[in-house]
Amino acid sequence: MKFLRAIAIPIMPFYYLVTGFRNCLYDWGLKKSTFFNFPVICVGNLSVGGTGKTPMIEYLIRLLKDDYKIATLSRGYKRKTKGFLLANDHVSAEELGDEPFQFYNKFKGNIHVAVDGNRIHGINQLMVLNPRPEVFLLDDAYQHRRVKAGLNILLTSYDNLYVNDYVLPVGNLRESRRGANRADIIVVTKCPKHLDKDKKISVMEQINLKDNQRLFFSYIKYAQQAQSSSSYIKLEGLKPFTLVTGIANAHPLVKHLKEMGLDFEHLNFKDHYEFSSQDVKRFEALSSPIITTEKDYMRLKKYSTIADKLYYLPIEIGIDKTEVFNRMVLDYIKNN
Structure with a gap:
């Protein structure tokens, strides 16, 4: 490089x-x-x-x-749709983009979440919503x-x-x-x-x-426990697990987990990585829990075959x- x-x-x-x-x-x-x-x-x-x-x-x-009344507007990097799209319960991470999808899942009911490569057009579309942002x-x-x-x-x-x-x-x-x-x-x-x-x-x-x-x-600020849509596991004392990341800079997360003295294997993918069926099969073969970032979880949670072992670590600043x-x-x- x-x-x-x-x-x-x-x-x-x-x-x-x-x-x-x-x-x-x-x-x-x-x-x-x-x-x-x-x-x-x-x-x-x-x-x-x-x-x-x-x-x-x-x-x-x-x-x-x-x-x-808040509205977020992103371009929806790497999404598989074009133009303006307003988040709803029927839209996927692939259609919306992983970060906007994360905003919607975390704050839906409180905010509008939309994507549009043309921010002027996106703002004008959001302005006609009820309630208006x-x-x-x-x-x-x-x-x-x-x-x-x-x-x-x-x-x-x-x-x-x-x-x-x-x-x-x-x-x-x-x-x-x-x-x-x-x-x-x-x-x-x-x-x-x-x-x-x-x-x-x-x-x-x-x-x-x-x-x-x-x-x-x-x-x-890292949470003390990793969670899924229905359960959680505490990090302290956690037995060996697999860390899966597809973000631009995983170093702070890896450093934090090592400072906790945790034993894990790190599978590092590029930012906004689109996990393939081969990747999912690899994850299925793992006997240990899989901990990932919230952004990556938005792309991985649709795979039911790994749902029982997949968790994300919430963060705030x-x-x-x-x-x-x-x-x-x-x-x-x-x-x-």
């Missing part, structure tokens, strides 16, 4: 110029951004996957759902500049800050680091739970915030200066 990225170095300036020129067209008003006169919050990143967008969207849903959460839309969100939340991983990365294909950035200037809030995700002050200052100095930006640090973060979000909504 490193070799392929090394030989791709001559391509990087071309990619940098194309993405930079596109951003300039929006900055100069030569390409149109649509602004809506109601709260639109964008959660995204500069890099390709693995920064924790899904837990952040879920955090915002929990923060807002009791006081506002009051707050829109755009998932992974930081580069979708046709919509001008009122509040931009940019995520970057603690162990791979965007300031130390490069644009594709040499690095993992979708656009140059200057894209961070559009953010109102920057959240450093997947931090150690107890991050000391000096390390926070070091990160802040590297990021070099603009005057209008605020920086927060977040960490993953914790944010330092929680009250300040929450107040920024709530004040934005109140003022709009």
